[in-house]
Amino acid sequence: MDQKDIIEFCECNVLHPEKIEIAHKNLLDNESISLLTLFFKTFSDPTRMKIILALKETELCVCDLSAVISVSQSAVSHQLKTLRENRLVKYRKEGNVVYYSLDDDHVHVLITQAMNHIKHK
Amino acid sequence: MDQKDIIEFCECNVLHPEKIEIAHKNLLDNESISLLTLFFKTFSDPTRMKIILALKETELCVCDLSAVISVSQSAVSHQLKTLRENRLVKYRKEGNVVYYSLDDDHVHVLITQAMNHIKHK
């Protein structure tokens, strides 16, 4: 992309072309930005976060989840749908009962790092 | 907390007390949940994500940022306020011009890990 094209958008005149060039190299394409922000958005809701924490060590049925995190069955089901769509949980059915578990072991590494960030501020 | 209190909320009856006890130990207090989800929420907006990426290697003034990520000055300023409040950026003033830079070197580790997660799905 041309410097000219990059700069065109701006409404003011205090521009630093060398810095802008460096910054521009670190940007990502829109598709990546979208995937990235949607991923983080999944972790930005308290109900979903509680579900993820609850499933850290053991599978739970919807009823268990509702009880453990004190959220209505319907709300839990709605959020489980979001977590399923983002491939963060998987499930198995046993008769009427659906057992959910984490689909990604690495998730808790991310959460732990975020906690450390918060603590050190 | 008593099993009885935990279970009270649930509307159904298929409960697994042993699993519930394990899950319950991994929950966090409401304050921690709130801090954690607010932290992730900061990364869930495309404009803020672009700002963070742009600032990876160099400081930029508001005008530079607006130009690099092609977002209006006003929108950039609004999002910078959010990033400031979450202590993700710091700034220095030089006359009229305000230079922003990242306040946390670890942030990009988190983003890189998130990217890896997405790629492997």
Next chain:
DNA sequence: TACCTATATGAATGAACGCTCATATAGATA
């Protein structure tokens, strides 16, 4: 078959939020 139960889901509602537009503020300069 009829009914009970665990889970899923559509619609409605209210709250949160990101943008635009207009304007305020503050530093620089004439």
Next chain:
DNA sequence: TATCTATATGAGCGTTCATTCATATAGGTA
């Protein structure tokens, strides 16, 4: 002082989204 410019910010608007409520679905059991 008067004005110009870079940045900040309040109000308003439209959209997104999490919850509740009502209901659908599907598996079990009598």
